[in-house]
Amino acid sequence: MFKKVLVANRGEIAVRIIRTLKEMGIASVAIYSTADKDSLHVQLADEAIAVGGPKPKDSYLHMKNILTAALLTGAEAIHPGYGFLSENALFAEMVGEVGIKWIGPRPETIDLMGNKSNAREEMRQAGVPIIxxxxxxxxxxxxxxxxxxxxxxxxxxxxxxxxxxxxxxxxxxxxxxxxxxxxxxxxxxxxxxxxxxxxxxVMENVRHIEMQLIRDDNGHVIYFPERNCSLQRNNQKVIEESPATGMTPAMREHLGEIVTKAAQAITYENTGTIEFLQDKDGNFYFMEMNTRLQVEHPVTEMVTNLDLIKLQVMVAAGYDLPLTQDEVEVDGHSIEVRLTAEQPAKHFAPSAGTIDFVFLPTGGPGIRLDAPLYDGYKVQPFYDSMIGKLIVKGKTREEALIKMRRVVDEIVIQGVETSRDFQKALLDDPHVQSGDFDTRYLENEFLPQWMATLSDSE
Missing domain, CATH: 3.30.1490.20 (ATP-grasp fold, A domain)
Structure with a gap:
């Protein structure tokens, strides 16, 4: 097993990875820009090293600086998280060339699946239905x-x-x-x-359904319960959940057979997610593959009681998967809400500044908050607006929704504007509560009505 891993990311995902590394007894190295020197991931890591200025191109996207940091600290592997360089085939190749293990798929796989047209053709040849x-x-x-x-x-x-x-x-x-x-x-x-x-x-009246998988070096593949990510704005996911409403065990097994076939066809390594559109007749069509960990991976962890980052690290270190497909179970229902530093009432303009006070309602079973927030945390204008994720689990979807509405209602963040009220209204929407929505519902129906209520209240 690795003795030291560098985390090539920031924010909540860096915190998330560092915590799993600690539980595995692996030393962690955080990288940070000059703007992030007081961030939580820097404070939690065993070591931290600056890699450049505030702008991503000068730090979190600066390949040579990150590789130098890994070599200087003696890191044996690099976990890229999501975003930034996580799907950069050149960087993954450079990591391998200096003798460091990349916790993810091979560079050629990243390159193949990162090009959407090539990926479509590869899946077509593998017998995967495509749009x-x-x-x-x-x-x-x-x-x-x-x-x-x-x-x-x-x-x-x-x-x-x-x-x-x-x-x-x-x-x-x-x-x-x-x-x-x-x-x-x-x-x-x-x-x-x-x-x-x-x-x-364009396939209309469809849902965005995705399935995460992991494959070890010996060709063992495990797929996880599907996620419904149909609530989107500007092609960005807003709320995710697992399992998807209306999915039967037979449909899940069928989708699992498709993703397994795809993973074997390209001899995939480590974890990835294949995204599909599901039509009103229940048919699935390949959309794209993300060759990295997904933002919404916590809902999968909640319903399977597994640590996906731990599995990633084990597979990258050469271990076989420690469980079989039969041991992957669906336990309850999980929902994730993305919390962003934005001003929804002003067309989701970003909001930066210092958080004066934060209250995160962590009490109660089945509640998880992945966030780097604390009193005095600085929300920087240089990076993605997501500042945390709220994740809950209930025995049923109804129970999970009730719990999430309570959590969102309790959260308090002062100093910057957030998407809290927007998410609260979305969770209260009858279509969301019933699960009766497609990929266009949020933008075409919910958002115009919600914005109109804001105008009426002014």
Missing amino acids: PGSDGFIRDFDEAKAVADKIGYPLLLKAAGGGGGKGMRFVYHEDELSEKFDSAQNEARGAVGDDHMYVEK
Whole structure:
């Protein structure tokens, strides 16, 4: 087993990883930007080393500085968390070249699945159902129009190398295609330096269902209960839960067979998540694969009573998975709410500053809070707006919802604006409570109505 691991991240995920390393008896090394020198992950780690200035490109995205930090501290492995360099094939390759273990899949796998068009083709060849769309890349409007004429509208333009909604545009009519193609391609070029695009048919009235898996070096694969991540804004998940409503054991097993087939086809290593769209008839269509730990992994941990980061570290260290598929059970229902430092009433503008007071309601069974917050914590303007995750577990979905509404109601954060009231209203929504929502519900129906109530109250 590793004796020392460097955590190449910040915020709540860095805190989360460091805590598991401590429980495993592994020394942890935190990296930090000059803006984060007083952050919780820095205080909790056994060692901490500065890697650059406040801007991500100068610190958390600075590959040479992070590798130097790992070598100087004698780290044997690097855990990238999510975001930043977690899906950067070049960095994963550099880590291996200096004799340090990458806690994640091989660089070539990251590269393969990170390109959405190549991933679609790989899954198609593996027999995984894919969404109708372009075969391979498209580089200009004429190619996009040819695909659109074939599959029809509405359709979705996507950056082949993008993520997090960058380079993504919905096109509902032919007269929108030219302008939106140029806009999406320019955004992709600026965000990821790659203007290759592809086209997918927009599947309406669908749910975003994903399934996490882990595979060891000897080819053993385990899949975990599915997650419903359909509540989204700007293609970013807002609330996640597991298991998904309406999923039967037979449907779960069928989806598990699909992800297992996919993992074996690309000889995947470590953990990853395959995301699907599920239509109203219950059919699943491959959307993309994330070759890293997901933000929403805690709901999976809650319903399986497993530590996914511990499994990641064990597999990276060369150990076989310590359990079989038959031992993975669904115990209750879990919901996660993402807490962000934003101003929902002002179109979700970011909010930075110092937290003067924070109360996190940690009492009671089945309650977990993954957050780096404390009185005096500085919410920086340089990074993602998520400042924590609230996770609960109940025997049933109804019990979990009641518990989450209580937790969100109790939380107090002063000094910055947060998404608390927005999340509270979302949890109170009848469609959310019944589970009757699709991927467009939050933006198309809930949000306009909620914003209107804010205007009426002014």
